[in-house]
Amino acid sequence: MNDRAVALLEQYEIEVLRTRKGRGAILCDTQRGCLIFKEYTGREEQLRLQERVLKHLEEQGTVPAERLLATKEGALSVTDRDGVRYILKTWWEGRECNIRDREECMEAMRLLARLHGDLEFTPVFPETEETSAPVIERYLPSRDYEKRNRELKRARRFLKQRSQKTWFEIRLSAVIDPFLEEARQLCEEWKEIELAASDSGEEVPLCFCHGDYQYHNILRQDRGFFLVNFEKCQADGPVRDLYLLLRKLLEKSEWDAEWGRVLLAAYESVRPLKPYERQDLVYRLSYPEKLWKIVNFYYNSGKAWIPEKNQEKLDRLLEQEAARKKFLKLLQR
Template sequence: MNDKAVNVLEQYDMTVNRTFKGRGTIICDTDQGMRVLKEYRGRTEKLELLFQLQGKLKDSLRTDTLIRTKEGALFVKDIDNSVYILEEQVEGKECSYKNEEDIVKACGAMAKLHLKFMTPQSEKICVMPVFFYADEMERHTIECKRVRNYLRKLHNKTEFERALLKEYDYFLEKAVAVTRRAREESQAEYEAYVNSNGLYCHGDYQYHNVIFGKGSGGAYTGIVNLEHFAHDAGARDFYLLFRKISEKCDWSLDMAQSMLDAYQNRRVFPPIEWRSLCLRLEYPEKFWKIINFYYNSRKSWMPNRNYDKLESLIRQEKNREKLLNKFFS
């Protein structure tokens, strides 16, 4: 453990027995149980609200609850002014995208989280802007257009660039059309809906942030890395997990049905959220990710993995369209 970590951990009321590296974290074995120290790059004023939201989950889900310092703060700074937070560790196995039972449980847990995360206006202790999905789509679509112009001007194109340009018009037309329809949705109405219902979501609800474990009280489900939480409707979280899992199982209709049922058996999407979910799923996000990585990387050399992702995107497009037409048209 380096000197900076020692200085940070000394600000907490606990005895550290040993430490070891985790995934971008320092895991601490302490006299009060396992703790996780991680750097925090968000707004520190959000942490009190996060702590409040985490408290709402205690009777139904486990989570990596924030730990206060000896002075009662939810974060500390090291000698370089970097911000760190300390959290309880949720022990267990990560949700597997290969296991349908795991995914179904993860969707049910997500619905629980969204129901618990509803916070009345009177309880709000931090003002956060509402995330409106059309804004992000518009930024991505503008970038798609810029990269197409760049590709067209290239004289000596690589094999990857030729393959990318060959598919470009198809996916860009989709991006433009979906962005236009998203802009037709009322931003004021969406923001009023999120604000009036006090809606918050995880913000990065992926399978590796869902933990299954067993304790003295029996089996439990844990949800971790909540510091990414956003002031947005639950459809945002569902979209991310649904898209990630669908891509890994070739847009399986059966898996899609299972995920939708697992979530909506606990919380039915209101119409305004359902429309946002349909639009998010129709937007060619994977295509944007590929070109974003390409445009912001060394153009002279592209890893085979990115070429493989493009081929996978093209190969899966028919199944993706079939699934969207069945469930989200």
């Protein structure tokens, strides 16, 4: 980030004492504490939603989280002469949540449950002549997974047509069909559940989620945890966050079923899952997302040289598959 970008800080009601480089951003020591100034590539509507969610969390006072700061004119972002946009947020100096520390992982689960307890609300947006309230659409998992299934099918067709295959491609060709069939069946069941829910006419509370709740975005300091990077927050159920963190932690532990039970119990000690949320969690964990990621990276990369890392990830996935199925059975009891 260059000096021109730093000059944009003059548009904020702050006194910058010192700046230093962070991860793709500028950390600013100010009279209001440490702030972070970083590029923003999302939509304005998403930024306004993020600001409203974070403001609501601050009002609740339960979960320490970042806040977006507005300019002197009330704008949530600033733009340099090259058209690059930036946002300014509060920041805590700290380290990421230690995924090898089981106590910290359980604490992160309990914090997530408190976060979800605060994010069941209907946001009110101030409207002006220039802006209207963002349109909030509920997330439908089947839409994402239908798209992913189409991508898996394209990759399978490509593999079948490829005459000379590497060892990775031979291995992937041999295992992709059962995963794709599992993905197709799950997507069909998901659509039926979504259709039944819409036909029931029952009013489902509007609930938001962090959208990217993983250890990189859970910072630890002496005062406790601090949540950052809400850029992906959206109107999806709490299971989106729970699924993401649970899957990542279980992958690191070879899908240890007992550890998964302990993590889920930590979450439910604060916020018990509703029956439909538990079903949602089973479906998300059942979808072969890890395989889709491996296939998507392979299909959209150059084929002249396939990184050895691809083979390692596929081997690890296949080694963990029996343990993953075991945990899913435990979850459905």
